[in-house]
Every structure is written in C-alpha cells, then in structure tokens.
Amino acid sequence: MMDENHIHIGYQVLIAPNVQFYTATHPIEYNERFVEDWDESSGELFFRTSALPITIEDNVWIGGGSIILAGVTIGTGSVVGAGSVVTKSIPANCVAVGNPCRVIRYLKFDYKIRTLDEKDVLQMRDLFCATVLNVNTRDYTEEEAKDWASCGERTERWKELLAYNQYVGAFDEHDCLVGFASMNKDGYLHSMFVHKDFQHKGIATQLLWEVERIARQYGVVHITSEVSLTARPFFEKKGYEVVKIQKCQANRLKLTNFVMRKLLNYK
Secondary structure: OEOOOOEEEOOOOEEOOOOEEEOEEOOOOHHHHEOOOOOHHHOOOOEOOEEOOEEEOOOOEEOOOOEEOOOOEEOOOOEEOOOOEEOOOEOOOEEEEOOOOEEEEEOOOOOEEEEOOHHHHHHHHHHHHHHHHHOHHHOOOHHHHHHHHHOOOOHHHHHHHHHHOEEEEEEOOOOOEEEEEEEOOOOEEOOEEEOHHHOOOOHHHHHHHHHHHHHHHHOOOEEEEEEEOOOHHHHHHOOOEEEEEEEEEOOOOEEEEEEEEEEOOOO
C-alpha cells in the first residue's frame, strides 16, 4: 500500500494476494511533473506529487494481482477480476476486469433508479419529513428535527428544487420511492435522503454513484455538499472530506452540519 492519503476498506471485503493500492499520483504533462530549476540541496522532491483517497465499499472482492489507483472507489458488492488495473471508479453490483478495468456485466440491483419530476413531489416531501423526524433524531434534538422537517412541508419548495437540480430516485418493486438524491451543474449535491424503513440496504450508495455519474457528465471537478451529523460518516467512507463545520439556518433554528467536498477522478 502507498497510503499517502486514506484507504477506506469496508465490511466483508475480500482482497486476494498481491493486490496493490496507490494513493499517490502525478501530473500527466512532464513540464508540470518536474520542478523547474530544482536545487538538490533544497531537501525537496524534484517532482510534484499529490494523493487521492481510495474507497473499497462493503462486500467487494478484489482478485489477485490487481492494482487500484488514486481516487478510485469500488462500489458495494462489486467484483474486480484478477490482474486488473483500476484507473477509474467502479459502480456497485458489477463485475469489472482488465487493463484498464471495465465493467463487463452488472449484478442484480434491488432498486430501480429514475429521474424525478413534479409528479414525484408528494412522495419526496413525505420521505424527507419522515426520515428527518425518525432517523436524524439520532444526532439532533426533537426540536431541531421538527424545525428541519418543516422546511420541506411546502410542495412548492420541492418544485423549486426540481427546477434547479437534477433529482434521481430509487424505487422498490411496488414503485414506491425509497430514496432520492440530487446534483446540479455547479457540482452541488443538495439532497440525499433514504426512507426510514430502508436504511442500510445500499440505497444511498446506489444513489450517490448515480449523482456522481451525472456530475461527471456535467464536467464537474469537485462535488460539494452540506452534510448532516447523521450522514457525515457515510460521506467520509465515500471519499468526501470536511471543509468546514457550520451552523446552517433551517427554519427558526440554526443546525450544525458540515461542508464536505470530493475531487472527482477522471483518469
């Protein structure tokens, strides 16, 4: 392991022999890679380097001799074939092989993902309020949770958010909304909520992968989000870093949250 940045390894991960993890990376252009007029006596390196985190999510299997490069995330439940060179992130629930590593087939997804629009507003509102009042109360007082939930009571507010952000939702076999997330062209992730009865089922991971894919289509370099106390550990596992802690206005009250950021890997 070359661990100049964090290497996050999830639960029930199988890593075969001779797998290599490299968090370090260098500029592609040689004139950016090397220090001009380098002085050997300076004690500094003659080349420029940076380091990006690597995240291996739960239930991943990495075959022997594979190489995992800087900034890569391997999604929940995925399999990386032996000898692969993983230069870009791999989505959840798939089999990926080769140099460079490519997805060759997807495993079964439990939830259907689709773009949300105004016909979904009522389900979005109800899911948001129920999640805040039942899940986020682990980290916020009852008064804080009620004040936060009140911000989502107006359906017009959800229509406004849909106008400025692309929302995607996860639906179960009964076509009921069980989670949603958003992304816009500025790389701002406004929302990520999973139904109170569908926590810890991989839905947030699936949604995050989808909005990060959308961000790459927009050409976003950094994704930024304002993340709750409850969601911070999840985002940290996905390679997001805290930029600052803040008090954010909900309705009447100011609640603690974190500005978090992730550098997307396009290599």
